[in-house]
Amino acid sequence: MSDRTLENLYSETRQFPPPEQLAANANIKAAEYEEAAADRLAYWAKQAERLTWAKPWDEVLDWSNPPFAKWFIGGELNVAYNCVDRHVEAGNGDKVAIHWEGEPGDTRTITYADLLKSVSQAANTLTELGVGAGDRVAIYLPMIPEAAVAMLACARIGATHSVVFGGFSVDALSTRIQDADAKLVITADGGYRRGKPSALKPTVDEAVAVCPSIENVLVVRRTGEDVAWTDKDKWWHETVEQASPEHKAQPFDSEHPLFILYTSGTTGKPKGILHTTGGYLTQTSYTHNAVFDLKPETDVYWCTADIGWVTGHSYIVYGPLSNGATQVMYEGTPDTPGRDRFWQIVDKYKVSILYTAPTLIRTMMKWGDDIPAGYDLSSLRILGSVGEPINPEAWIWYRKNIGHDNTPVVDTWWQTETGAVMISPLPGVTASKPGSAMTPLPGISADVVDDTAESVPNGGGGFLVLREPWPSMLRTIWGDDKRFLDTYWSRFGAGAGQGDEWIYFAGDGAKRDEDGSIWLLGRVDDVMLISGHNISTTEVESALVSHPSVAESAVVGATDPTTGQAIVAFVIPRGNVDTSGEAGEQLNVDLRNHVAKKLGPIAKPRQIMLVAELPKTRSGKIMRRLLKDVAERRSLGDVTTLQDSAVMDLISAGMKSAK
Ligand code: 6R9
Numbered sequence: 001m002s003d004r005t006l007e008n009l010y011s012e013t014r015q016f017p018p019p020e021q022l023a024a025n026a027n028i029k030a031a032e033y034e035e036a037a038a039d040r041l042a043y044w045a046k047q048a049e050r051l052t053w054a055k056p057w058d059e060v061l062d063w064s065n066p067p068f069a070k071w072f073i074g075g076e077l078n079v080a081y082n083c084v085d086r087h088v089e090a091g092n093g094d095k096v097a098i099h100w101e102g103e104p105g106d107t108r109t110i111t112y113a114d115l116l117k118s119v120s121q122a123a124n125t126l127t128e129l130g131v132g133a134g135d136r137v138a139i140y141l142p143m144i145p146e147a148a149v150a151m152l153a154c155a156r157i158g159a160t161h162s163v164v165f166g167g168f169s170v171d172a173l174s175t176r177i178q179d180a181d182a183k184l185v186i187t188a189d190g191g192y193r194r195g196k197p198s199a200l201k202p203t204v205d206e207a208v209a210v211c212p213s214i215e216n217v218l219v220v221r222r223t224g225e226d227v228a229w230t231d232k233d234k235w236w237h238e239t240v241e242q243a244s245p246e247h248k249a250q251p252f253d254s255e256h257p258l259f260i261l262y263t264s265g266t267t268g269k270p271k272g273i274l275h276t277t278g279g280y281l282t283q284t285s286y287t288h289n290a291v292f293d294l295k296p297e298t299d300v301y302w303c304t305a306d307i308g309w310v311t312g313h314s315y316i317v318y319g320p321l322s323n324g325a326t327q328v329m330y331e332g333t334p335d336t337p338g339r340d341r342f343w344q345i346v347d348k349y350k351v352s353i354l355y356t357a358p359t360l361i362r363t364m365m366k367w368g369d370d371i372p373a374g375y376d377l378s379s380l381r382i383l384g385s386v387g388e389p390i391n392p393e394a395w396i397w398y399r400k401n402i403g404h405d406n407t408p409v410v411d412t413w414w415q416t417e418t419g420a421v422m423i424s425p426l427p428g429v430t431a432s433k434p435g436s437a438m439t440p441l442p443g444i445s446a447d448v449v450d451d452t453a454e455s456v457p458n459g460g461g462g463f464l465v466l467r468e469p470w471p472s473m474l475r476t477i478w479g480d481d482k483r484f485l486d487t488y489w490s491r492f493g494a495g496a497g498q499g500d501e502w503i504y505f506a507g508d509g510a511k512r513d514e515d516g517s518i519w520l521l522g523r524v525d526d527v528m529l530i531s532g533h534n535i536s537t538t539e540v541e542s543a544l545v546s547h548p549s550v551a552e553s554a555v556v557g558a559t560d561p562t563t564g565q566a567i568v569a570f571v572i573p574r575g576n577v578d579t580s581g582e583a584g585e586q587l588n589v590d591l592r593n594h595v596a597k598k599l600g601p602i603a604k605p606r607q608i609m610l611v612a613e614l615p616k617t618r619s620g621k622i623m624r625r626l627l628k629d630v631a632e633r634r635s636l637g638d639v640t641t642l643q644d645s646a647v648m649d650l651i652s653a654g655m656k657s658a659k
Contacts, residue, residue: 005450006461006521008511009599010435010539012392016399017431018408022381026428028290028442036442043443044071044471047286048278051322052086053077054251057278061469066502067489068476069469071279076251079258079281080156083321084119085249087112096326099300099349100145103192103332110145112324115152118145118240120247122153125240129184129216133158133252136182136260138214139307140173140204142166142191143331146220146236147307148317150186151259158252162260162272165308165618166191166200172270172640174207176262179272180478181213186236188220189227195336197223208232254278260478261310263416264617264641271487272478273310273416279471281322283420287441288319291410292353292382293427300379302328303355304342309619310416311386314472315355319420334360339367343375354402355384359552359620361394364401366551368575372401382427383409387620389520391542395434413437413520415506417488419472422446423518435542436517444470448510448518453492453503461511461536463524465492466504473504509536526624528557529565533602537624540567540605543598547591549577554614554622555605558631566606568631569595570614570651579610607631609654613647630655 018026036043041060048057057075087095093113100108110118131137137159141147147163154161162180164173166188177185185208190199201219205228208214219227220236256277262270288294294301301320305311320327328349334342342364346354364372383403385395390411399409408427414420422444423437430438440446445468448456456462477484489495493503509521521527521536528535537555544553552572557565571591573579579587588608596604615623618641629636630652639645 005456006509006511006527006534006536007539007602008459008461009535009603010542012433012435014392014396015431015433016408018428019406022293022408023428026426027293028426028428030429032442040443040445040468044282047443048072048075048282048471050285050289051077051082051278051281053278057254063469067469067485067495067504069473070255071471072254072282075254075278077254077278077281078156078249078251079277079318080119080123080152081249082281083152083155083318084112084116087324088116092324095324097321098145098148099326099328101328101330101345102144103195103330103336108145115149117245118149119152119156120245121243122149122240123156123247124243125218126153126157126159126184128239128243129218129234131157131159131184134257135159135184136180137161138173138177138180138182138185139163140166140168140185140187140200141220141307142188142200142222143307143329144188144191144220144222145329146186146188148321148329151307151313151317152321155258156247156249158250158256160257160259162262163308163313164262165306167193167198167618168308169640170203170206173203174210176270176272177207177211177214179262179270180260182211183213184216184218185214186218186220188222189225190223192223192332194333197225199223199225199227201227205230252277255475259313261313261416271480271483273474274476274478275419275472276475279473280419281318283470283472284314284319285322287421288315288323288325290426290441291412291421291424292355292384294320294323294325294353296324296326299325299352300328300349301325301353301355302330302346302349302351304330304334304360305355305357305386306618310419311355311619314420334363340371340374343372343377346377346380347375350379352379353382353384354380355386357387357620358385358390358394359388359616359622361385361390361398362545362552365394365397366572366575369401377402378404380404380407383407385409385411386414388622389522389538389542390435391538391545392435393542393545399434408432409434411435411437413518417474418466418470419474422466422470433517436513436519438517440518444468446518448512449492453498456512458512458514458516461509461521463491464506464508464510464518464520466506467501526556528555528567530557530567530602531563535567535603539599540569540595540603543595543603544569544571544591546598547594549573549587550591551575552614554624554627556624556628556631558606558628560606567603568627569605569608570611570627571608572611572614584610609651611651611654613644613650615647615651616643617641618643627651
C-alpha cells in the first residue's frame with residue numbers, strides 16, 4: 001500500500017441487535033468494556049482466574065523488554081490438567097467432551113474421563129520414548145480424536161508441539177521438523193477425505209529420511225491400509241493404548257513454550273509462531289466463553305476448522321476443553337457423502353454454536369438454499385466466522401439460511417500470531433453489522449492508523465494495529481527474534497524508531513466507519529493501486545458477492561499500462577445461474593456495471609473471469625498471489641500450501657482461452 005490511507009467505498013446500513021433472551025442471559029455484559037478500559041491488567045488477572053493455577057502469579061505483565069512480553073510471571077499451571085483433569089475432579093467425568101464423526105460415518109463418543117485416560121496414557125508413552133519438557137514433537141494427523149489427545153499429551157509433559165496439516169507435502173513437513181528440531185512425529189496410516197482413504201505415512205517416511213533429529217514415529221491406525229514400516233515406527237495401539245492410565249501432571253511456568261505453529265505468509269520460509277502457557281490459555285478460555293456465550297451444561301459446540309490451523313488449536317482444543325464444553329469434531333470434507341453433510345451433523349447432534357469460515361459459507365451459498373432448508377437447524381443459537389473478511393451478503397445468507405434469521409453472527413478477527421480472538425461482536429451485547437468485526441474485545445486495544453501511525457478518523461481506512469500487549473500474543477518467531485521484530489514491530493512506533501510506544505503491525509488493511517466499527521479489508525500486500533487510489537480486494541469482492549448471481553469472488557490488481565494496476569476479478573456463479581454463451585457474456589457486463597454502481601467507476605473491473613473454483617489454502621484462504629500470476633500471465637509461484645492443485649490448471653486454461 002503506497003498511499004497514506006485506504007479508500008472507503010462500500011457502505012452498509014443493516015444492523016442486527018442481539019435477541020432479547022440471549023442478551024439477558026449473556027455471559028458477558030456491556031459493562032465489561034468499561035471495566036477493562038479502567039484497568040486492563042486487573043481485567044486480565046480476573047480472566048486468568050478462570051484457570052486452575054498450581055502456583056499463583058506475582059505480576060500480571062512484564063513489558064520491561066518490549067516487544068518480548070511475559071504474562072502471569074511466576075505463575076505455574078498445567079494446560080492438560082486445566083483442559084481435562086479438573087473437569088473429571090469436579091464430577092463431570094461422564095460428560096461428553098467430543099462427539100466425533102468420521103467421514104465414512106463411523107462415530108466415537110469421548111467423555112472427559114475417557115480423555116483423561118487417553119491423554120495420561122499418551123503422556124506415559126511419550127515419556128517412555130524419551131520425550132521430555134522442552135522437547136519438540138511434530139503432529140501430522142487427520143481430524144481424529146488422537147490429534148487432540150496428542151496435543152494435550154505434549155502439553156501435559158511440557159513438550160512443545162508443532163502441528164502440521166495432514167496432507168501437506170514432504171517438503172512442508174520436513175522443513176517444519178527441521179526448523180523446530182523435533183524428536184518425535186505422531187502420525188497415522190492415513191485419514192478419510194472425499195470418500196477415500198488418503199495416506200499420510202508415506203509422506204512421513206520420506207520426511208523422516210531427511211530429518212535425523214527424529215528418533216521415533218508414533219503411528220495411529222485409522223484406515224487400516226498397508227504401510228511400510230521402519231525401526232523408528234511404533235503403533236499407537238501397541239504403545240499408548242497399552243500404557244498405564246495413571247499420570248500426574250506437573251505444573252509448568254506460565255511462560256513455558258506450549259506450541260509452535262508455522263504460518264506461510266506470502267514470502268520467505270514459514271514462520272514458527274511461538275505460544276506459551278498461562279497467557280495463551282487465559283485468552284483462549286476467556287474468548288471462547290465470551291464470544292460464543294458458552295453455556296457448558298447445555299451447549300453443543302462445533303468448530304469446523306482443521307487441527308492444523310490455529311483455529312483448531314484455540315477453538316477445538318484449548319478454548320473449548322478448558323471450558324468443559326461438549327463439542328463435535330468431524331473428520332472429513334463438507335461434500336462427502338453429500339453436500340448436506342454439515343447440516344445433517346448439526347441436526348443429528350443438535351449443535352447450538354457453529355464456528356466456520358467464509359469460504360465454507362460461500363460454498364454453501366453456491367450449492368443452494370434448499371440444502372440446509374432440508375434439515376432442522378433450530379438448535380443453533382450462535383454462528384461464528386473466521387479466516388477472511390466475510391462479505392455482507394454471505395453474512396446475511398448465513399444468518400438467514402443457517403441461523404433462521406434470529407441468530408447472532410460473530411465475525412471474529414484474529415491471527416496465528418494473536419493466538420485468540422481480538423476483534424469481534426459479543427453476541428449478547430453488540431448490534432452487529434454484516435461484514436464488520438465491530439470492536440476490540442474488552443482488554444484489547446486495536447486501532448486503524450495511517451502510515452505515520454496516526455489513528456484515522458471515523459470514515460477513514462488504513463492499517464490495523466494493536467497498541468497494547470495481550471495475554472495470548474506470540475512470544476517470538478521460533479529461533480528468529482530478529483524476524484519477529486522486523487515482521488511485526490518495525491513498521492510503526494518504537495520498533496520503527498518513532499516514539500516510545502510499541503505498535504504491533506497486523507498486516508491487514510481496515511477501515512473504521514462513522515460509528516467507529518472496524519471493517520477488515522484483507523492483507524495489505526493484496527491492496528490494489530488503481531490510478532493512485534488504494535482499493536481493497538475485499539470491498540470489490542463484497543460488491544461482486546452482493547450480485548444475486550455470484551457466490552464467491554477473488555480480485556487482484558494486474559499491471560496495466562494506463563492505470564498502473566487494473567482490477568481482474570475471478571467469479572464463481574451461484575449454482576442455478578446460466579453462464580453459457582451470450583448469457584455468460586451478459587453476466588460479465590452486468591457484473592462490471594454492478595461493481596461500478598456500488599463502489600464508483602474507479603473500482604470497475606477491467607476483466608471478469610467466470611470460474612468453477614478458486615485457489616485456497618488448507619484453512620480456506622483465497623491465494624490471490626496465484627491469481628495475480630495468472631492475470632499477469634506469469635508462471636505460478638509457490639503452490640505448496642494450495643488445497644487442491646488441479647484448480648490452478650483449470651483457471652490458467654480459462655485465462656488462456658479468454659484472449
Ligand atoms: C485465525 C486465522 C490470519 C489472517 C488475518 C486476516 C485474516 C482472519 C478474519 C480475517 C477478516 C476476519 N482473517 N479472520 N480477516 N475478518 N474475521 O485466520 O489465523 O490463519 O493466521 O490468518 O486471516 O488477514 O491477518 P491465520
